Amino acid sequence: MHAEIVVLPGDGIGPEVTAAAVEVLRAVGYRYRHNFALHEHTIGGAAIDACGEPLPEKTLAACRYADAVLLGAVGGPKWSDPRAKTRPEQGLLALRKALGLYANLRPVRPHPATLGAAPIKPHLLSGVDLLVVRELTGGIYFGDKTRDADSASDTCRYSAAEVERVVRRACALARQRRGHVTSVDKANVLETSRLWREVATRVARDEFPDIVLEHQLVDSMAMHLLAKPRAFDVIVTENMFGDILTDEASMLAGSMGLLPSASLGDGGIGLYEPIHGSAPDIAGRGSANPCGAILSVALLLRYSLGLEMEANCVEQAVSATLDDGVMSADLTPHRPSSTKQVTAAVLERIAADCHVAELRD
Ligand code: NAD
Numbered sequence: 001m002h003a004e005i006v007v008l009p010g011d012g013i014g015p016e017v018t019a020a021a022v023e024v025l026r027a028v029g030y031r032y033r034h035n036f037a038l039h040e041h042t043i044g045g046a047a048i049d050a051c052g053e054p055l056p057e058k059t060l061a062a063c064r065y066a067d068a069v070l071l072g073a074v075g076g077p078k079w080s081d082p083r084a085k086t087r088p089e090q091g092l093l094a095l096r097k098a099l100g101l102y103a104n105l106r107p108v109r110p111h112p113a114t115l116g117a118a119p120i121k122p123h124l125l126s127g128v129d130l131l132v133v134r135e136l137t138g139g140i141y142f143g144d145k146t147r148d149a150d151s152a153s154d155t156c157r158y159s160a161a162e163v164e165r166v167v168r169r170a171c172a173l174a175r176q177r178r179g180h181v182t183s184v185d186k187a188n189v190l191e192t193s194r195l196w197r198e199v200a201t202r203v204a205r206d207e208f209p210d211i212v213l214e215h216q217l218v219d220s221m222a223m224h225l226l227a228k229p230r231a232f233d234v235i236v237t238e239n240m241f242g243d244i245l246t247d248e249a250s251m252l253a254g255s256m257g258l259l260p261s262a263s264l265g266d267g268g269i270g271l272y273e274p275i276h277g278s279a280p281d282i283a284g285r286g287s288a289n290p291c292g293a294i295l296s297v298a299l300l301l302r303y304s305l306g307l308e309m310e311a312n313c314v315e316q317a318v319s320a321t322l323d324d325g326v327m328s329a330d331l332t333p334h335r336p337s338s339t340k341q342v343t344a345a346v347l348e349r350i351a352a353d354c355h356v357a358e359l360r361d
């Protein structure tokens with residue numbers, strides 16, 4: 001197959017983990033004889049430095065033309081002055097909005113080898129398999145903002161249609177899993193949440209009678225997620241709740257550095273990025289965990305290119321790497337491997353594991 005893939009390394013550890021993900025993509029292309037044409041462009045702080053804006057027209061045009069976009073992370077202290085007129089994060093938000101990527105899939109599946117790295121008791125973690133579906137182009141992130149000398153406001157707004165499409169996506173995904181959806185809101189306080197709950201109930205009742213839908217308030221959900229993570233299957237929620245709950249959920253897996261994401265709309269194009277940020281505290285040291293970015297490649301192969309066998313191959317290679325104890329410093333204080341060493345181990349296993357997969361098929 002031929003695919004056009006835009007690569008947006010961004011800032012901080014973004015370029016470090018993206019380099020790893022690109023190597024993995026190349027290895028999969030080589031192994032399975034796919035032609036992945038990679039095009040690198042700027043976004044975020046790097047783009048502000050290069051041309052004064054966080055999402056240059058050229059970058060957006062390339063993304064619109066592509067089959068998929070692979071992104072590292074944006075942001076950092078250099079561009080974080082609260083009075084700055086433009087911020088790296090605006091570039092990422094504008095990209096998600098421009099491509100209509102309203103459903104952000106964030107799978108969380110703790111690996112047996114990293115149970116010890118998680119601050120949660122291991123017996124609560126085995127068998128946890130969550131898929132958070134975060135609404136990505138609405139809510140308080142995109143509502144009107146105001147600011148004067150001594151007051152500020154952010155407006156949270158949702159239309160029924162925006163809620164409907166993301167809940168529909170979550171229910172459809174649940175159908176391929178354990179058929180259970182937990183919709184998370186703050187319906188005891190927020191009007192947008194009352195609309196959310198109403199629409200979610202209607203979509204599930206009318207279109208997914210086979211799915212069990214439950215509602216949960218976001219504050220107690222933050223607690224249940226740690227206390228009984230096995231109780232959940234698909235979790236669907238609005239933009240900001242999803243942002244916060246998934247950073248929390250990353251602690252079930254043991255590190256922010258492990259979690260991938262896929263941002264999808266109604267078209268074929270998807271944006272794939274680890275859920276973590278630019279990690280300024282460790283940037284430039286070559287120590288970042290590349291697994292979130294590498295696992296985002298697996299999601300790219302699966303959701304944008306329909307290459308399920310290749311996606312499984314990448315996931316198995318990461319899994320085997322962790323099984324063998326090859327881990328970065330966020331997962332093990334004991335003789336950690338560098339970003340490059342973890343990546344090399346994954347690449348080695350891609351070659352070996354894919355060979356086995358080919359023989360089996
Ligand atoms: P962060 O995710 O960058 O870092 C949080 C903590 O997790 C840090 O201690 C960091 O070292 C660690 N960490 C994150 N990724 C890691 C990895 N791959 N390997 C090892 N450790 C890792 O969050 P933050 O510090 O709150 O934000 C820093 C900047 O990143 C901000 O400018 C923020 O806006 C931006 N950000 C960008 C994205 C994105 O581009 N998608 C996501 C989140 C935050």
Ligand code: IPM
Nearest residue numbers: 074075089092093243275277
């Ligand atoms: C994420 C990030 C972004 C978000 C920021 C950088 C705009 O935290 O992808 O999780 O809040 O969506």
Ligand code: MN
Nearest residue numbers: 243244247275
């Ligand atoms: Mn986030």
